Amino acid sequence: MELNSITYSKARLRRRKFVNALMLSLCVVSALITIIPLIYIFFYTTGAGLSSLNLDFFTELPKPVGEEGGGMANAIVGTLILIGIGSVIGIPIGIMSGIYVAEYSKQLFANIIKFLTDVLTGIPSIIIGIFVYGIIVLPMKKFSALAGGVALGILMIPTITRITEEMFKLVPMSLREASLALGVSRWRTTVSIVLRTALSGIITGILLAIARAAGETAPLLFTAFGNSFWSSSLDEPISSIPVQIFNYAISPYEQWHNKAWAGAFILILLVFVINLIVRIITRQKYENTV
């Protein structure tokens, strides 16, 4: 009887140890599985993109099928313009609303704004496209850079609001008190002391919002639309890198596919560099505070 229970528990222990080893290695395996697509996409895009990347890509307009050369200059400038318009809308609304929530608002109102920024983050970006189509494209009766920029701006707001709020909360209360005690008014304290302290964190948030907006395609399909030429004013359709990639990718021409890979490489590079910068800034911040 006694012997039995000992062998039983030995067998049980062996089984438990086996399950332990199995599950832990499965976790490691799943971690490896997850980064395979990342590495694959990164290197494939880099390879395919670099081979079709040249100076013309940055300086020339797209050429029709059959003609050699040509680039995406208008799409690159277009993306910059769209992000510019988006930033003009997204950054002030994001920062100011974040300041209100962090510095002035009552808990209930703060929770409402938090919930709504979550809602905004969760709305599929194509729906923002529909919304902007309804409020800008329809009344103006044409696709325009303005509409595309507004769509990107709306998408940037929640990220910036949240990061502003969180960074403001990290600023120690004693800094505000010190400033107020020196006779500095409340708003100057907020702007020159708290905002300045929180600024590097907020900038990382803005960078991330810009990286995300730069790659957005769906909301631009029927707002900024696309353009094979330079657009001369903000009320004209405008080309952008992601939409251009999409149009080229679904075309049957290999020459266009190559151009799209070059565009994809630029986008991935942008995302990678911005994320790296953000990492470095936040790490410095950690080292400074700890």
Place this chain on the structure above:
Amino acid sequence: MILKFNKSKSNQDVELKVKSRLPDIIFKNVTLIFAFIIIFLVLWIIYELYKDAEPSRDRFGWSFIFNEEWEPLKEKYGALTFIYGTVVSSIIALLISLPVSLGVAIFLSEIAHRYIKTTFSFLIEILAAIPSIIYGFWGIFVFATFMRNTVQPFLQSTLGFLPFFKGTNYGYGMLTAGIILAIMITPIITAISRDVLKVIPQSQREAAYALGATRWEAIKMALLNAKSGILGAVVLGLGRAIGETMAVTMVIGNRAQIKASILEPAYTMASVIANEFAEASGSLHISALIEVGLILFIVTFIINSFARLLIFSATRKYDVK
């Protein structure tokens, strides 16, 4: 207080004090206005979708949701095939992504060394930040080919007797879209599950160890305690999968049909909007597409609110320290 004190001294000081308070009031209210813009914006989006979908709502009523037919030429619109495509592709994505993301979250929070952890978290962040158009582009030229030449022939030769794996092997279809979606939502589910696991107190694991538990058994305890938060992460991932547009549009094949086989092409709500909106044939067509958008909005709204509630309650339980 100061104001009172100054008043008794001289009038000049009072003036000065009031002057410096006025900018405060202005500044506060300006920020308040910006905060209200967010509230206003969300309400405006809802109103605009509801209003612009009106012709379609009036014409088709609730049958819009249950009708399979989508024929712009006959002016007949029903969203059932798109709803089906969205739901099934998202479920496939979740089934694939859930075990993997949980594994990665456990790896990051319980197993990995500090340095590996930081590098790995960075890689996962990049994975989340890659634009959806690039996943789609890669999906068309690399992944769909891989599915057509390797995965799907294998599935058909081994499990081909099941209705899910019958039909023509295009490479583009529900399964391909589901896997691409799984890749895209894994970082989100991983990141939140990891954060939820982090707030489970270390003492619980130590208690398990003290009772002689193996490492996995201790992790299982933590997982059990974190389950509502992890469920929240999963639901949030589901919300993301449902709204994902470009990558899915590029690999799902865009054919409005309801088939048992997951190798067959399908069509999702977001994809039909992306494909048809700019070239819609008339105002009823536009309106029907906007109603599809309205349904998409309502579904993602409910799913995301539910997810946030779960995550909030899960992390708050241990947050009081």
